[in-house]
Amino acid sequence: MVGPLKVLMVSPEVAPLAKTGGLADVTSALSQALKGLGVDVRLVLPFYRSVREGGYKPRRILQGLRISLGDQVLEGDVLEGSLEGGIPVYLIDREDLYDRSNLYGNSRGDYYDNLERFTFLSHAALKTTEAIAFWPHILHCHDWQTGLIPALLRGPLGDVPFYRTLRTVFTIHNLGYQGIFPSGKLKVTSLPPEDFFHPEGLEFWGNISLLKAGIVYADAITTVSPTYAREIQTEEMGMGMEGILRSRRKALHGILNGIDYRVWDPETDRFLSFRYSAHNLNGKQRQKFDLLQELGLLLSLKDRPLLGMVSRLDRQKGFDLVLEALAEIMKLDVGMVVLGSGDHEIQEALWRAAHRYPGRMAVRVGMDERLAHRIIAGSDILLLPSRYEPCGLTQMYALRYGTVPVVRATGGLDDTVVAFDEASGKGNGFKFTPYEPTALTETVRKSVEIFHDRKVWRRLQVNGMKADFSWERSATRYLQLYQFLLKTWEGIPT
Ligand code: ADP
Ligand code: GLC
Numbered sequence: 001m002v003g004p005l006k007v008l009m010v011s012p013e014v015a016p017l018a019k020t021g022g023l024a025d026v027t028s029a030l031s032q033a034l035k036g037l038g039v040d041v042r043l044v045l046p047f048y049r050s051v052r053e054g055g056y057k058p059r060r061i062l063q064g065l066r067i068s069l070g071d072q073v074l075e076g077d078v079l080e081g082s083l084e085g086g087i088p089v090y091l092i093d094r095e096d097l098y099d100r101s102n103l104y105g106n107s108r109g110d111y112y113d114n115l116e117r118f119t120f121l122s123h124a125a126l127k128t129t130e131a132i133a134f135w136p137h138i139l140h141c142h143d144w145q146t147g148l149i150p151a152l153l154r155g156p157l158g159d160v161p162f163y164r165t166l167r168t169v170f171t172i173h174n175l176g177y178q179g180i181f182p183s184g185k186l187k188v189t190s191l192p193p194e195d196f197f198h199p200e201g202l203e204f205w206g207n208i209s210l211l212k213a214g215i216v217y218a219d220a221i222t223t224v225s226p227t228y229a230r231e232i233q234t235e236e237m238g239m240g241m242e243g244i245l246r247s248r249r250k251a252l253h254g255i256l257n258g259i260d261y262r263v264w265d266p267e268t269d270r271f272l273s274f275r276y277s278a279h280n281l282n283g284k285q286r287q288k289f290d291l292l293q294e295l296g297l298l299l300s301l302k303d304r305p306l307l308g309m310v311s312r313l314d315r316q317k318g319f320d321l322v323l324e325a326l327a328e329i330m331k332l333d334v335g336m337v338v339l340g341s342g343d344h345e346i347q348e349a350l351w352r353a354a355h356r357y358p359g360r361m362a363v364r365v366g367m368d369e370r371l372a373h374r375i376i377a378g379s380d381i382l383l384l385p386s387r388y389e390p391c392g393l394t395q396m397y398a399l400r401y402g403t404v405p406v407v408r409a410t411g412g413l414d415d416t417v418v419a420f421d422e423a424s425g426k427g428n429g430f431k432f433t434p435y436e437p438t439a440l441t442e443t444v445r446k447s448v449e450i451f452h453d454r455k456v457w458r459r460l461q462v463n464g465m466k467a468d469f470s471w472e473r474s475a476t477r478y479l480q481l482y483q484f485l486l487k488t489w490e491g492i493p494t
Contacts, residue, residue: 004039005038005137005483006039006042006137006138007040007042007137007140007482008041008129008139009041009042009140010045010125010140010149011023011142011146012046012121012145013142014027014028016028018048018103019367020104022257022392023142023173023174025259026142026393028260029471030258031083031087032083032471033258033472033475034475036472042090042134043088043090044089044128045089046091046092046097046121047093047098048100049098050103058080060077064076064077065077065078065124069119069188070188070190071187076124077092077094078090078091078132090128097117097120115179115181115185121145121146122149126153126163130162136166137165137166137167137486138485139167139168140168140169140171141214141218142170143172144177144179144210144211147210147212147215148191149214150168150216150217152190155191155195155196156190167482167486169219169220169221169222171223172211172221172223174390175232175237175239176316178211179208179209179211182208183197183203202216205240215244215248216248218251220481221245221252222254224255224256224257224390224391225256227411227415228390229252231388232245233252253477256416256474257396257469258470258471258472259400259469264400266284271374272373272377273286274286276402278402278466281458284401284402287377288379289302291374294374295337296362297335297361298335298360301360304335305381305447306335306336306337306379307329307380307381307406307444308379308382308398309337309338309375309382310339310340310376311338311340311394312341313340314346317387318384318385318408319346321435321436325441326353328437328441330360332444332448334360335360335361336361336362337363337364337375338354338362339368339372341366351363376397379398383406384406384408385408385432386407386410386413389410389412390411391412391416392413392416395407396469399464399465400464402462402464403461404429404460404461405429406429406430406440406447408431408432409432409433417430417431419431422450427460427463428460428463430444430447
């Protein structure tokens with residue numbers, strides 16, 4: 001190969017431009033880490049309203065890109081901006097598709113035209129490479145919103161010489177979102193039904209699944225932790241995709257996410273009032289006091305454990321367990337603070353709960369980057385009792401901030417949290433397995449007991465703060481995968 005390896009990431013989320021969860025953090029930090037390894041990496045995402053209004057000033061580089069969606073031909077523009085570190089970002093602009101208040105839907109549900117919105121993104125990403133003459137070796141697609149791309153390259157676009165040499169990687173960040181649409185809409189995608197709409201293709205119980213399209217047609221599939229890569233091949237956790245995932249197991253890799261220590265480090269965090277490190281944790285205690293004041297909680301909680309949660313309000317994150325266990329947990333003389341956004345029922349239930357514990361429990365709703373950092377720093381314990389968790393980033397952030405994670409042993413939580421063993425002093429948190437309120441309560445109880453033993457707690461905190469989840473290691477794994485895919489292909493463009 002002449003020159004650097006070229007990778008185009010296509011993703012519905014990239015931090016800090018557009019974010020609903022960890023996917024955004026990952027596409028941004030992984031790109032920066034790959035750049036550090038010498039890769040020419042660029043990103044494509046929609047020009048959402050949040051990007052338009054984010055004070056970001058991209059320049060319009062392409063106008064009137066024509067894209068067929070079934071019987072219609074729609075036009076779109078492309079703007080170019082850059083991420084920190086000078087990574088180019090191509091923003092696909094079409095107002096009626098992307099200029100909306102949210103990324104995927106509103107309180108009434110998903111937007112009715114998500115198939116059109118993300119089919120448009122998929123075609124536009126491919127057309128952009130051609131139009132700007134950026135010929136990537138690898139197209140790295142993230143989640144169902146981009147699952148159509150590998151299928152298009154095996155189908156209608158497979159005869160175009162340049163596209164024939166492209167290798168695709170499809171990363172599953174969450175198997176719970178499958179991009180399901182009625183079969184009658186297949187023509188929107190421009191895939192011929194006879195070749196693609198069958199159980200070995202993108203048909204999923206009579207519907208279209210764009211997630212399945214990515215799984216079936218990508219050259220390699222990755223997911224975001226080794227344990228989740230195993231779990232999704234089982235009937236209990238495969239969400240109906242276990243069969244197809246098992247059939248592709250040789251192409252399926254579990255690569256643990258990293259975290260971006262330039263953004264998440266208590267020594268440099270721009271959102272904290274007090275900074276600190278493993279050598280001196282005084283700043284953490286001050287930060288906790290500051291948080292108690294900010295949230296109007298009892299200041300006497302400064303000497304008692306403060307439990308924090310920063311999560312999407314979603315079934316996945318185990319809020320039902322927390323709500324069921326709450327009365328017992330609050331008997332342990334603790335404080336509790338929750339920041340989340342998402343499901344309205346969970347939100348209401350949390351608010352009702354907070355009313356029962358005035359001064360001891362605070363609930364904040366909405367996406368609030370600053371408060372997320374301050375809660376992760378100012379809490380003593382981070383709760384993450386997920387039903388399932390592909391990787392999870394907040395427990396890794398918590399570890400760095402000396403905030404001890406209490407998690408359910410599933411997916412990436414199991415891979416990153418090592419149960420504390422008092423006898424050897426090893427381990428960095430607490431975990432439990434049965435998805436039951438009593439299991440959560442008992443594990444919180446254990447953590448609270450140890451909290452009151454200052455010396456042992458300090459040891460536990462420092463173990464976590466010293467753990468290394470930097471991106472370099474994971475980015476190297478992706479790089480090896482890209483190189484492997486290219487080696488197995490003769491006609492590599494240079
Ligand atoms: P998921 O992607 O399933 O939501 P992760 O743990 O991978 O879970 O990533 C969640 C990311 O979203 C973290 O960066 C976390 O800090 C952030 N986050 C979640 N809820 C909020 C919120 N309400 N405000 C700000 N950031 C949030
Ligand atoms: C998903 C998962 C989460 C993971 C994130 C980034 O949204 O729910 O576990 O950390 O993607 O890969």
